[in-house]
Amino acid sequence: MALDKIGIAKRIAQELKDRYFVNLGIGIPTLVANYIPKGIDVEFQSENGVLGMGPFPFEGEEDADIINAGKQTITTLPGASFFDSSLSFGMIRGQHVDLTILGAMEVAENGDIANWKIPGKMVKGMGGAMDLVASAENIIVAMMHVNKAGQSKILKKCTLPLTGVGCVKKVVTELAVLEVTPKGFKLLERAPGVTVEHIIASTEAELIIEGEIPEMSID
Amino acid sequence: MINKKVTNVQEALQGIEDGMTIMLGGFGLCGIPENSIAELVQKETKLLTCISNNAGVDDFGLGLLLHKKQIKKMISSYVGENAEFERQMLSGELDVELIPQGTLAERCRAAQAGIPAFFTPAGYGTEVAEGKEVREFNGKMHVMEHAFNADFAIVKAWKGDTAGNLIFKGTARNFNPAMSGAAKITVAEVEELVEAGTLDPNQIHIPGIFIQRIFQGEKYEKRIEQRTVRNR
Numbered sequence: 122m123a124l125d126k127i128g129i130a131k132r133i134a135q136e137l138k139d140r141y142f143v144n145l146g147i148g149i150p151t152l153v154a155n156y157i158p159k160g161i162d163v164e165f166q167s168e169n170g171v172l173g174m175g176p177f178p179f180e181g182e183e184d185a186d187i188i189n190a191g192k193q194t195i196t197t198l199p200g201a202s203f204f205d206s207s208l209s210f211g212m213i214r215g216q217h218v219d220l221t222i223l224g225a226m227e228v229a230e231n232g233d234i235a236n237w238k239i240p241g242k243m244v245k246g247m248g249g250a251m252d253l254v255a256s257a258e259n260i261i262v263a264m265m266h267v268n269k270a271g272q273s274k275i276l277k278k279c280t281l282p283l284t285g286v287g288c289v290k291k292v293v294t295e296l297a298v299l300e301v302t303p304k305g306f307k308l309l310e311r312a313p314g315v316t317v318e319h320i321i322a323s324t325e326a327e328l329i330i331e332g333e334i335p336e337m338s339i340d
Numbered sequence: 341m342i343n344k345k346v347t348n349v350q351e352a353l354q355g356i357e358d359g360m361t362i363m364l365g366g367f368g369l370c371g372i373p374e375n376s377i378a379e380l381v382q383k384e385t386k387l388l389t390c391i392s393n394n395a396g397v398d399d400f401g402l403g404l405l406l407h408k409k410q411i412k413k414m415i416s417s418y419v420g421e422n423a424e425f426e427r428q429m430l431s432g433e434l435d436v437e438l439i440p441q442g443t444l445a446e447r448c449r450a451a452q453a454g455i456p457a458f459f460t461p462a463g464y465g466t467e468v469a470e471g472k473e474v475r476e477f478n479g480k481m482h483v484m485e486h487a488f489n490a491d492f493a494i495v496k497a498w499k500g501d502t503a504g505n506l507i508f509k510g511t512a513r514n515f516n517p518a519m520s521g522a523a524k525i526t527v528a529e530v531e532e533l534v535e536a537g538t539l540d541p542n543q544i545h546i547p548g549i550f551i552q553r554i555f556q557g558e559k560y561e562k563r564i565e566q567r568t569v570r571n572r
Contacts, residue, residue: 178570248441
C-alpha cells in the first residue's frame with residue numbers, strides 16, 4: 122500500500138543523522154520533526170531566524186514574535202538562538218546546515234527541481250527555496266509521486282520554471298525512495314506492498330533497477 | 341550622545357514622497373513596523389516601490405497599502421496569502437519582482453555595508469539569473485546581485501534608546517537588522533524607548549549609527565498569521 126504523508130515523513134526521518142542541523146520546508150517536511158530516531162541529537166533551523174526550534178506552543182502560550190518560516194507559532198528548545206535573515210542565509214549558503222528537506226512540484230533525473238511557480242496561474246514566490254537548494258550539500262525531496270491529474274512528477278526533464286539545477290540527492294514519495302545518480306534515478310526502496318512494476322508505471326523518467334528492491338521499513 | 345528621538349510617527353516619516361523606494365522590515369506579520377504602515381496609509385503616499393519579504397495579508401501589514409493602491413511595485417520573496425495582491429498582480433496594476441529570500445536579505449546587507457554587488461549561487465540556472473552576470477568560483481556557478489538603493493528603511497525593534505541603539509525579540513528580528521542603515525534614511529519604531537545609557541551596550545543588536553530617527557510606537561496588535569498549538 123502506498124504511504125500517506127506521515128509515512129513519507131517517517132521514512133525521511135530515517136535519513137537524519139546524529140549532530141545534524143536540518144532545515145525543514147513547509148508541508149510534509151515539517152512533519153519529519155515528529156519522528157526523529159531515538160538516540161540522536163538534531164537541531165532544526167528555520168530560515169526566518171531561529172535555530173533549535175521546538176514543538177508548537179501549548180494553547181495560551183503562543184508568542185507572535187516566535188514563529189517559523191511557515192508563519193506558524195512555535196517554541197524553542199534549550200540551546201536555541203535567534204538571528205537576522207542575513208545571518209540565517211549565511212548559515213545556509215555557507216553550508217553550515219547539513220540537510221535540507223523540502224517539497225517539490227517536479228524533480229528531474231539530473232537533480233533539477235521545480236517548486237515555486239506555475240506559469241499562467243498564481244505565483245506565490247520562491248521564498249528561501251532557491252537559496253536552500255543552491256547551497257545545501259544534501260537535499261531530500263518529500264512529495265507525492267504523481268500530481269492530482271495523475272501525471273508523474275519524477276521526470277526526465279522538468280517542465281515548470283526551475284528552482285535549482287542538479288541539486289536534489291534523494292526523493293521520497295508515497296511509492297518509493299529514489300536516489301539521484303549521475304546516470305539518473307536509481308530505485309532504492311519501494312513502499313510496503315507496492316510493486317516495482319507499479320513504480321515504473323507511475324514514473325516518467327527511466328529508473329535504474331539493480332537486483333531485488335527492498336521494502337521500506339516503517340513502524 | 342547624538343539624539344535620534346523624534347516625537348511621533350508623523351515626524352519620523354517626514355520626507356517620504358510619492359514614487360520613493362522604501363524598505364520595510366518583517367517576516368509575514370512578525371516584526372513589521374505597524375505604526376509606520378498605518379501612517380503611510382494616512383499620508384496617502386502613492387506610487388511606492390516597497391522592498392519587503394512579504395506583502396502582508398488582505399487587511400493587515402502591507403496589505404493595507406495595497407488595498408489603497410499606494411504601491412506601484414513590490415520586491416519580495418514570497419507573496420502568498422493575499423487575495424488583493426493576486427488581483428492587482430494578475431490585472432497588471434502592480435509590478436512584482438520576486439527574488440530569493442537570502443538574496444533579498446543580502447542585497448539589504450550589501451546596501452548597509454557599502455558593498456555594491458556580490459555573487460550568490462541562489463537562482464543560478466533559473467529565470468532569476470536571466471540577464472545577470474554569472475561566474476564560476478571554486479567549481480560552482482554564481483549569479484551577480486546588486487545592493488538595493490532605497491530612500492527610506494523602516495524597521496521595527498523591541499527596545500531602543502534615544503541614541504538609536506536597537507534590541508530585537510525572537511524571530512521578529514528577521515530583516516530588520518539588515519535594513520538598518522541600508523537606505524538614505526532609516527526610521528526605527530520600537531515597543532519601548534528608553535534613555536541612552538539604560539540599555540547594556542553588550543546586548544545591543546544594531547548600533548545607533550545606522551538609525552536616523554527613532555520613536556516609540558503605540559498599540560502593537562502583533563497579529564498571528566498561523567496560530568498553531570499542541571494539546572497539553
